[in-house]
Amino acid sequence: MSTPSVLISGAGPSGLVLAIILVQSGISVRIIEKQTHHPIGSRGTGVQPRTLELYDILGCLAAIEKAGTFSSPVAKYKPGVKEPIYTATMSEWVEPSPCVPRSNPILLPQYVHEQILRDRLAAFGCTVELGSELRSFEQHLDHVVAHITTTNATGQSKDETATFKWLVSTDGARSSVRKQLGIGFPGKVLTEGWVVIGDIVVEDLDGLELGMWHQWSAGPNKFVYLRSNGKYREWMFTCPRLQEDTTMTREEFIEYFYSVSERRGVKFGEMSWVSNYRPSGRIADSLRSRRVFIAGDAAHVHSPTGGQGLNSSVQDSFNLGWKLALVETGAASDSLLDSYNDERRPVITQMLAMTSDLLRKTVEQIESKDDSKLKNEAWKRGGEFWMLGVNYAGSRIILGDGDVTAPTAAYSYKPGEHVRAAYRAPDASGLVLADGTETTFFHLFSMARHTILVFGTADAASVVESLGKLPKQLFKVVRVLPKDTGAAQQTIDGVTVIRDTKGYAHDGYIIPTDQSTIVVVRPDAVVGAVVADASGVENYLKKVFI
Structure with a gap:
């Protein structure tokens, strides 16, 4: 049996989500956990709306909502x-x-949350190896050599040396991988x-x-x-x-x-x-060292106030997973992986400031003796904490015009604005396929491919042509027709045609029906580009693909 391409060390939520994304994309994965049993305990319980959206695309939302x-x-x-x-x-x-x-948001004990993710991963034939600890590793030009010790239920240990293309550490705040890499973890205790x-x-x-x-x-x-x-x-x-x-x-x-x-x-x-x-507030100096990455608590720790921790950890994996899959399959160059660090660190930096401030308010509220002054500020949530405004403005792989590419607050929730590059791609219901099946954007999106939404007068056929020799399975081109369009439409090879029967897609994206607009949605449901024609799509593709 061939050696998997990616070794994931640590089987918490961030490791499990990364493994699911990779196996969905056809990448072979081995995920190990040094503990001999799956952890118990409620731990991180809040699951924010943005994470729920991503779970919808990942295919495990129904189980998460039922349990929470x-x-x-x-x-x-x-x-x-x-x-x-x-x-x-x-x-x-x-x-x-x-x-x-x-x-x-919903509340869900972390041990239940992790079991749902393990079940989803198992559906792809991949399971967590308990009692397997990554002792050390060496990096080479095109691979990583890992030294693993596996301990069985009777306490017997066996040492193993294996070679992988990539190593991702999701092994917690005391990450041995981060320490071996010599990556700094600056910050401070908060109480x-x-x-x-x-x-x-x-x-x-x-x-x-x-x-x-x-x-x-x-x-x-x-x-x-x-x-x-x-x-x-x-x-x-x-x-x-x-x-x-x-x-x-x-x-x-x-x-x-x-x-x-x-x-x-x-x-x-x-x-x-x-x-x-x-509680501590820390962020790693870098999230990448050549062929090794860190994510989740291995990359950042912070106050639990605000329920951002687990969500930030899995969103690390949503950002990294599709990029690693593209590079491993040869569709993108190694430089694409640098954008993981560049996009996630500003988000985490602002998150640390927000949660630390909320912790301060919580402590003040707990110790206050004047009940008349208790205005419940420490309990207020919503807006930015829902993470719907988390964005990657300023990223080198985002294509937009004017303000959409300028660096801005990494958390900036502004509902009701037109669709913007670097921000979340909104959902839309009431979409009807050519065969009459009703669907949503989130059910059309996939962690294994880009989705290109063609609105208004834009030419869908030219968009397909702009993909050139890139693997077609990495894209889904969707022609979005206005609600007043007749059912009979010309079939275009390589294009999925949907009718916006209730107008939610055009209203939610704030796109006029008489203009040419193309929205490129990344696998992590972030808008990579908003352009007018196929040449704009080509310009985006140059930023991401070989």
């Missing part, structure tokens, strides 16, 4: 009092639209004290409502949170660490909870997971 719940309110209590001081809405409900069908996070079963609620966050505070650095997902027996908890260099026991947590909340009517079951945690 919508964002929950937060209630703060005085010790011993069952009625809350206040109840804060973390985020106002945003009505979905044809262009933004997933407009609200003076450590906190404990974990999962525990609540057997008697004593009036606590399911599907909510519950918060008690009894002075500076004396607080406790209990959060219910609503669908799962475990409740996630957070409190200060009581003793250094020790892990809180179930009995210690329960007694601490009672001492702060004075709610001894709440009864607990088993504690399934617990960990000490101290």
